[in-house]
Amino acid sequence: MLDFAEQPHKRKNLLTGEYILVSPHRSKRPWQGQVEDLAPDNRPEYDPKCYLCPGNSRADGTQNPPYKDSFVFVNDFSALLEDTPTGQFNEENLLVAESERGICKVISFSPRHDLTLPEMEVDAIKAVVDLWQQEFETLAANEWIKYIQIFENKGSIMGCSNPHPHGQIWAESSLPVEIEKESAQQKTYFEQHGRTLLQDYVALELKKNERIIVDNAHFVALVPFWAAWPYETMIVSKRPVSTIQGFTEEEKADLARTLKELTTRYDNIFKTSFPYSAGMHQAPVNTGEHPEWHWHMHFYPPLLRSATVKKFMVGYEMLATPQRDITPEQAANTLKQQSTIHYKG
Template structure:
């Protein structure tokens, strides 16, 4: 690895079956990005104009309940609908087919001014419980083959409302990323008789250089093949295929792991750190899928400061994703940060 830490190389992502170009020598150029405290907007605990706050009326005229913890509702502007016609079209290379499903919004807290990074672990655990309930409920439907739980945080990631919330898109068919991960994990499991991500975690634990946090149930690490500058994964320590297999203590462990990494993200540039985060877990098509290991991906765009983000352009769009900061360097920077949120106290 000494040569790879100083010279251009590419790393293989066994989950997606693709490569990423790493150019660590570029990180040695003078650091030109600003590193300063970002302005923190003052937000009220309750915003009367927010369509996600308790007791407020949404755009469709429905009134939110006076909820005290989490609140789930069908997305008023859903990308998937249950009544989409199941038609198909094929003409040579031209193909299309109807895709049905449903989309839901999960409010993490009635507090408008919070994020996961500023919530108590016990309150994040309630969010985890809600994710589990939704996965089980939606996954039991015969017309749903995949349940995607995710959060877009921050305007930089296209989030239209600062209220702490995430989404669920449940679809009949597997999305591209889930289909690729099913294929790669199946191939590895059939060849080696053990789940790919359990074997990978064992390697990472032996090396230790990319691990950021671990408790009894989960590990947070920077993946060896990370694309985004401060990309991370959250992995269970035992073979858990999907959320409903977690014990009560593992749900709390997951909440603690999420709290840890989101606090570190905020502390990196003293800002409410933007990211897209989501859970990948076994499809809900009725099969066992013993090859699957539930995990979460964090894809944050910031690279040099709170206001400068990484863009996937040029060679990265037309050729291969590329990064300057090595995953090991990113792990070192994240590990060096405080466990206490920079706004605390």
Template sequence: MTSDFEFTHRRKNILNGEWVLVSPHRNNRPWLGATEAATENTLASHDASCPLCPGNLRANGEGNPQYEFTHVFTNDFGALAPQQTDVGSIQSDALFQAEPATGTARVICFSPDHSKTLPELSVNEIREVVDTWKNQFDELAEHYSCIHIFENKGEIMGCSQPHPHGQIWAHNHRSTEIQAEDERQLEYFQTHGRSLLADYIDRELSEEQRIIVDNEHWLAVVPYWAKWPFETLLLCKDDVKTFSQLNAEQRHSLAEALKILTIKYDNVFNTSFPYSMGWHNAPLDMQNNEHWRLHAHFYPPLLRSATVKKHMVGYEMLAESQRDLTAETAAKILREASNVHYKAS
């Protein structure tokens, strides 16, 4: 059993090799820093000016269908394109290294209702989102080996549209985070003969200090090495490497876990909790992926209230990440938050 850790110490992120400095005493310091403006607005279920609402025109002039659940389209301003036009101009040497990057970027509308975020959808509606993630992964896996499914929620996370939506970017190069996680998981497997995240799940279940949601197929924890105040890690308890392997029961169980986790987020400060979240699947260009386990990261920036945001500056940018709240304390706060959304209570 881990001790209370209410003293300054460092923790290592076993997935990417980075360290985080934990300084619990700093959480009691007076706050005179910047705050974010509260953005708890009442939205209509349909916004005639929203390019993501059913029936509306997007920036490229195309119209959205009158969709009832989810809707997917190629991002009108995607960061990746299938073809690279100026490949010949790319030069690379020991000091200046570059390579072509091609792929595709898509937008996934979670719901036709402009006013509802993920925790406000029903479990069956979230299941539609999960099924869409799987279907998109299966389709893109025919062409790309590295597929990122993610959501930026909230204005302070750079989300340009309040309509509930996420994105999916796919390419054939190994993204930096995926490469780091692959190397760490492979190293652990070669040393111990077991999956790193399988062993990590067993350890979290035995200690019971950082668990937020635990159902038949999924476990959500504040990871031992969390750097964001209320960061969570959502892990598949089954031996699943990618979204393609999820069966109907596992997908429904995931919808239930997502519902509870995101409700708890909103209930911490009675606000629509911002975050960036994303799925890490095993890359599809490897011969053997037995060291991998499907998981998702949630990185929320809120620290003390709905308006106080954690900024990664100074020491965090120049040395290593630092947090004031221990993972165990953050987990206790999230665990004790109600499973009933504050708007419905």
């Protein structure tokens, strides 16, 4: 019998089929890693120089409207372009490339320059969820779009270029690598069992109650058994819905509450605005029915031991297999102990 708390072991990621190495004994070693000073978080409610604040001008000269809730626009520096012509390149099957077409949008979560998701009211977060759903439906109406990625990079150490809280939506003409992996795993399971993989996984996690952080009528937030990042979590809908398009008003309200509670717990761990990259994984669009797909949202935060100590994927992790020291169960216990009342920074 494996002792998860003491012995090195590998855990399988059900969604990708890949493994992660867990080395719990290493968490006892003395830490001499990188520590950085945190910049003070003293943002004003409105910044006249911010291109996301209401009424301000963006890089291309467009003026933002005086919006009151959330606001969406096409990224002025899009990584994908809608008018990209179709093209392919193949030299002896060794040098292979093809064009990629897409639409990139930015969503400002709030007119307030100083509010992150955990600091917003639930109704304001619900407005963001509503906008996510509306944008998904609008983008999916383009038959050439095959996948829609909704995500957020929070914090400068996660590459966020503007401190005004915001997220992004990239819609593209092919399936991203991670989606192809998760599609294959979920399809195989559904064909074998007639149920979604995450439907059965969530049922088991609820039964064991070792890694559950949030449990309400429509969603759970948990630390996945196979989590790679120190405080990695995943939000999963209890009903096997394939995309955000299928959520009811009650489910969207519960998702807003789940987002607020989870991100508040994050901030309370180290009493700091907790950085992360987060994003939804959901079924491809305009490619037929996908009953195997079960909506979920990943959170990948880098902080490890304090507000300034980060987990890096280096060496063995870059060249071989992702590895972690604190176990997912230890991380879940830390998150469960946090208050759902946001600390006063």
